[in-house]
Amino acid sequence: MFNKEIETLPIPQLRKLQSERLIKLVERVYAKVPFYKKALDEKGVKPSDIKSIEDLHKLPFTKKTDLRDQYPFGFLTLPENDLARIHCSSGTTGKPTVVAYTQKDLDIFSEVVARSLAAGGATSKMKLHNSYGYGLFTGGIGLHYGAEKLGMSVIPVSGGRTDRQIQLLKDFQSEVICCTPSYAQTIAFELEKQGIPLSDLNLKYAVLGAEPWTDAIRKDIEKSLGVKATNIYGLSEVIGPGVSQEAFDEQNTGSYIWEDHFFPEVVDKDTGEPLPYGEEGVLVFTTLTKEAMPMLRYWTNDICSIYYDESKSRTHIKMSQIKGRADDMLIIRGVNLFHTQVEEVFKDCPKLTPNYQLIVTKEGVTDRVEVKVETSLDFQKEIALSNGFTDEEALTHESLLSLNRELCKKIRDCTGLGMKLSLKAYGEIPKSEGGKLQRILDLR
Ligand code: ADP
Ligand code: K
Incomplete structure (x- = not known):
């Protein structure tokens, strides 16, 4: 584990931490973000009404359209020149949504990606072949800094040029690859086409995400690349990849949500009412620690369920694979459309x-x-x-x-x-x- 103390924190202590963070967060956004002041006022909720994480349901949702309406910087809690980085959500160049980070936010981003990579099997002794796209998309750069934080050697390959990717995998003998599941299949397909035996490569783990995939795809990738493949989930509005991650030795039991930073709820897609653990609905996140652009109850539109798995040493809640989307967003080669x-x-x-x-x-x-x-x-x-x-x-x-x-x-x-x-x-x-x-x- 990258951060054993936090990843195994007993639930009562986790709740206490989440409550303290939520109270501060609500005070902050009420004071700094006109959108949230208005939204809370309209619901008749005052920051002082939020006394613990149990009061979360009183707060308004934030939707993607709200981010578009406030484009580019309406959700910032601080001046633009205090930012360390700005990204955009993938594939939304037509109607972009912007996400912004302070240095502290970037440290959190790296922390959760480091936890994720470690849960996916990576260690500081390994090399990461990073085929996520570098650029405005949060995937490439997000994984990059998280892997560095874990102490890995990172190869910033980015996407495309599959023949070169294969050459680098052979030459550098990277143990870990991260990319979309479909790109992992593309690489596997190319290996087979060129008749390159798996023994020429040294891959052991694949950390895959940014688009929905199934267990059948997992089995295919594990066989054709000789890896243990795990799921990484995230979205730019919440931070980027690394919001949740499947542990390599707990496959098919869900992905851990790093809930000291991202508090999840699953709600009814029509009424917005919170649903009990285990029931399927829309996943909603409150970013408890983000500084530049925190989100209250961000409506991801992703359909899944959340539940605790008490038999495991990590205490954080898990989410099921994403079953689909509540809106009609398509994901094409990892890009949202x-x-x-x-x-x-x-x-x-x-x-x-x-x-x-x-x-x-x-x-x-x-x-x-x-x-x-x-x-x-x-x-x-x-x-x-x-x-x-x-x-x-x-x-x-x-x-x-x-x-x-x-x-x-x-x-x-x-x-x-x-x-x-x-x-x-x-x-x-x-x-x-x-x-x-x-x-x-x-x-x-
Ligand atoms: P990213 O830059 O991480 O792709 P975006 O904000 O562009 O973030 O896209 C986020 C969306 O991508 C999520 O809301 C979800 O629909 C989808 N997504 C990301 N990771 C996964 C995953 N592991 N499984 C299924 N869908 C995913
Ligand atoms: K995506």
Whole structure:
């Protein structure tokens, strides 16, 4: 364990610590963040009403839309020049949400990632091959500093160029890899393709997250990379990866939430009422120690359950694998995508109708998105295809082709993801009974 004292702290002491931290937190955000002052006032709650962690349910929720409304710095409790770092949530370049850290916040981030890596099997004697993307995304840099804190040697590879990744894995003999589960599968696939035996590598542990995965995927990765694979979970708004982590010797029993820093609740997705341990609902976090941008009851939209596992030496609460999302956010190759980001691209184009659909499939281990959108009758008339056009024509007609190219570029700029675009004649995308269009077909 990286921090045995805290990771095994008896529950009554944990509650005492959480209560002290919550009281201070509420006083602070009430004084410093106009959004929270207003939200508490509207609920008729005063900071002095919060006397222990048991009073948490009295506080208002914070939602992703609130963060967007306050873009970029509305949630800060201190001046911008007191910040040490600013990140953005992944894949939200269309409508970004910003997260900010003081040096103390970054120390907490590193602490929880160090705990996570250690729980995942890593030690200070090992090398970490870090294939999470470096940049605005919290994954790469977050894992990097946490691993350094644990005392590991970090190789900041970042994502992509799988052949080079394999070369480095062979040359440096790293014991631990972290990336998305789908990228782990990509590496495994490439190894097999190149006929490289596992004995050329030295991997022992894989710490995987940023997207949902299953036990079947785990088994596949464990076999093909020769590792113990564990789950790391997190989100930028709460801190980044390292909010929770599965222990390598307790697989399939859930991931420990480092609840001295991130207090979890599971609530009913419709009513917001807190649910008992073991019941599935929306996961909500209160950041008890964050300084720059603390969150009260942040609504993650992730569906899971939380429960205590008293047979284990770590005392912190566990969460089940994420079952899905309460909203329609998609995770494509680890990047978060809302269909409304694609809609933004189409909205200002008179050649298109608002009728579009996203079709998500898996090709091997890679997520693929095809976007279908109907062109407008006016546009069809303009190019003298007033009675619609065939798929064949969409692939050859010069005006349709150039529109397609232009839109593909805009989609990439706006979402950070490459997608296949299919232009359809007006009325060609099938509607359901009520005339409603199913915006997302997730066939993965
Ligand atoms: P990150 O930068 O860590 O990906 P984002 O804020 O961009 O953070 O995305 C966070 C979201 O990614 C979570 O709310 C969740 O939906 C998903 N996610 C992250 N880790 C996991 C995981 N281990 N299992 C399932 N979903 C995950
Ligand atoms: K993600």
